[in-house]
Amino acid sequence: MRVFLRGVGAFAIVLVCFFGTLFLLDYFAPLCPQGTVVDFKAPFQKVGSGFAYFVTVPALEDRADSAAMPTRSTHLVCENGHRLGPPHSTHADIAAKGNGRFSHWTSGFIFSASDNSDPNTNGRRYWAVPGPR
Secondary structure, eight states, X not given: OHHHXXXXXXXXXXXXXXXXXXXXXXXXXXXOXXXXXXXXXXXXXXXXXXXXXXXXXXXXXGGSBOSSOTTOOOEEEEETTEEOOOTTOOHHHHHHHOTTOEEEEXXXXXXXXXXXXXXXXXXXXXXXXXXXX
């Protein structure tokens, strides 16, 4: 019986540590900076078969990355007040890995939700804001 209780106690400690870590990671996720917000309007267009979605933002096209300037954009993508990233991710990585990767490319943003869920149905708000230079 004593061995069983030790096993249960050890499992409880691991469980508390695991969920505590998840809480702290979410609680201390980088917040979005203040600035002029450009809301992303759903529906977002799914790109391929991975985690990538596209939203058109014509107002920011002149500040977007391009083949000639692949890191020009300073805009960040925010999900419910937390910064996503890394920015300037390759479109292949956004689709394959997701986890908040994004790219401000020509006429809009290719992005993924922080947990790789569908941003059309996960109930979260997404927007772009200028980041620090």
